[in-house]
Amino acid sequence: MSEREEELQVLKTVKSFQAEKTNLIPMLQQIQALVGYLPSWGMEEVAKHLSIPVGEVYGVATFYNQFRLTPPGKYQVKVCTGTACHVKRSYVILEEWERRLGIKEGQTTEDRLFGLEKVACVGCCALAPVVVIRHNSTEAFYGNMMTSKVNGLILEVERKEGDGSAR
Numbered sequence: 241m242s243e244r245e246e247e248l249q250v251l252k253t254v255k256s257f258q259a260e261k262t263n264l265i266p267m268l269q270q271i272q273a274l275v276g277y278l279p280s281w282g283m284e285e286v287a288k289h290l291s292i293p294v295g296e297v298y299g300v301a302t303f304y305n306q307f308r309l310t311p312p313g314k315y316q317v318k319v320c321t322g323t324a325c326h327v328k329r330s331y332v333i334l335e336e337w338e339r340r341l342g343i344k345e346g347q348t349t350e351d352r353l354f355g356l357e358k359v360a361c362v363g364c365c366a367l368a369p370v371v372v373i374r375h376n377s378t379e380a381f382y383g384n385m386m387t388s389k390v391n392g393l394i395l396e397v398e399r400k401e402g403d404g405s406a407r
């Protein structure tokens with residue numbers, strides 16, 4: 241979907257709701273389902289539609305951690321921080337991704353190639369620590385993850401994207 245199409249879809253979604261404050265969270269959920277995050281212009285449209293201050297919309301969006309305010313990366317890296325993975329020091333793996341990508345958890349690289357987030361148990365604790373990389377709608381699981389594997393995965397993505405200077 242192009243940016244313009246995204247914008248039109250979001251506007252249509254916003255208008256499809258009755259202008260009642262109880263619809264605020266469902267509206268935000270639907271926008272996020274459409275474009276993968278809550279763009280500021282989308283939140284402004286919601287505020288306008290519900291006749292509430294935009295600060296109130298931001299307040300709700302930042303309160304619930306189901307909402308993200310930055311666009312996801314084309315390759316979204318999810319580091320599992322569930323108990324089994326935590327015990328196997330997944331936080332060190334997360335730090336390595338942060339260091340290699342030059343971003344913090346919850347952020348996306350400037351070129352939007354990589355996004356980084358921590359997630360709760362992804363359901364394969366026997367393989368802890370686990371990292372999942374989401375691309376389009378496919379998820380690749382990497383078990384028994386080690387810091388020494390992080391750079392290789394980054395290079396693999398860059399190669400797939402055609403040239404090593406993708407970021």
Ligand code: FES
Pocket residue numbers: 320321322323324325326360361362363364365366368369370
């Ligand atoms: S805690 Fe990481 S897969 Fe279960």
